[in-house]
Amino acid sequence: MMTALTKEWLEQRRTHRLLIVCLILLLFGLLSPLLAKFTPEIIKMVPGGEQISQVIPPPTIADAVVQYLKNLTQFGLLLAVLMGMGMVSQEKDKGTAAMMLAKPLGRTAFILAKAAAMGASFLIGTALAAAAGYYYTLLLFEALPAGGWLALNGLLLIYFSVYAALTLLASTLNRSVLGSGVTAVGFVILLALIEMIPAAGKLLTGGLLGWAGNLALGSAEAPAWGALWVCLGLIAAALTASVLVFRRQEI
Amino acid sequence: MSAIRIEALTKSFGKFRALDGLSLTVEGGAVFGFLGPNGAGKTTTLRILTGLAHADSGGAWVEGLEVGKSAEISSRIGYLPEEPAFYPWMTGIETLDTMGQVHRIEKAERRRRVDEMLEMAGLTEAGKRRVGGYSRGMRQRLGLAQALIHRPQVLLLDEPASALDPAGRKDVLGMIEGLRGQCTVFMSTHILADVERICDTVAIIDRGKLVANARRADLIARYAIPMLALEADDVDRLNKLATEVSQMGWAHAVAIEGRRLTVTVKDLAAAQRELLAQAVAAGLVVTHYEQVKPSLEDVFLRIVENGKESRQL
Ligand SMILES: Nc1ncnc2c1ncn2[C@@H]1O[C@H](COP(=O)(O)OP(=O)(O)O)[C@@H](O)[C@H]1O
């Protein structure tokens, strides 16, 4: 397992996956409070925007948190799919998986090392985004409650992990990178459709993000323990399914 | 105990039977040529032996361990796929070191072996460079190095030299020949010359079935059709002789190529007695006469291209 992990982590670094995840999450971490602050000003500059900007209430720290959540979830999801879709399928397609797995390297270790390496990249990326977001919110608005902010980012990381794990499953099910991408997008759409059912939405990522937003602002409203457990369960289920499928597969 | 034993292996892809009851034994220490035309099922067999693919029925044993039942096999074998693939972002040294780690070779020993393998593969210089920039021949040699890093008992090679140019081919075949006595080599190929060059035992597979399995020399002695050839300058008389010979009971087929007449024969002793005498009687001045040494190619073509005849073998 250690060997597989070492290899995967080196791959995250050498193929610039780590760099890309960190840069993009960091960028939106610091951009979000800026956007929240200056959106009214930007609208003012557009011809005819004067009137509209008067109707818009002055930006608050809550807007900063909303922007942060909105931008990071969108780009984090995109990153999870783009970074994860080739992880297994490409190795099968190129033949590197056959090379490794004809050796005493377990198939379970092969999959779990990939999950762990991708998780580590997102952990670092989210930490950078959190630090940048905290600092710029402090500069432009006021200090966020540190504990709440930490909790938001923890939940955000779980949100990323849900999609990373589903993408890994998609990558295990396919032999081509393109097929994996299509399957992963299918999973994303399926999840989004289920979220539209109000009762189910509360128990999925929607509930998780709502709770995260409240926590960041120091409010204890609408805790979504149910959603947290469902998301963790989804991650575990996707990883288990990947392992079980992969163990039977012809490589 | 045999190094490899395959029994009644079958494998289908949809309706297509890639392996159709293949049985085969490879003795320890052999350099074994697994010969067959493209699509015969060689790669499929090797992939089953490594555990990467699963057979529909039948069984296989490596060093007495059953494939699919014993995880220990992966430590005993070294495998070079038909198209070896590496992580392009690793250097040659890192590649071999990672493979050594997978085999749980400890660090100091691993370093020694990585150097040793690079040297053997002629990659000492290139070892520090990323594998992404290696040529086909370099990748093949690195592939052989990674298959040998843990000193396996059985080496499985899938067309190790087929995709290389003559120089690269010579290098790789030389490396394989150097392993004689160190481990059992099971090498698939569709190229006869490669088998003739280094293998001591040969199996021929066609359409998923074994059609011949013997020591190379025995195979040639048993299945090659004996052939006599003579050369003479008088082409008209040579043609006349050809017609005469073709009616003889001992002759199988007669061919003329320029000034050379070749006769494949059914009864070698009778042919040796009579052919030359007939040539002299026909007034020919024979400039050259020989019994042509059959090659593995003759055997192979005869067996594979004449599927019906080979069933009983
Ligand atoms: N994954 C697969 N799916 C469908 N057909 C396959 C697959 N692998 C091999 N085959 C077919 O099985 C036959 C044997 O293939 P293979 O073992 O690769 O032959 P060889 O290595 O002797 O050239 C071929 O006809 C090939 O097309």
Ligand SMILES: [Mg+2]
């Ligand atoms: Mg093949």
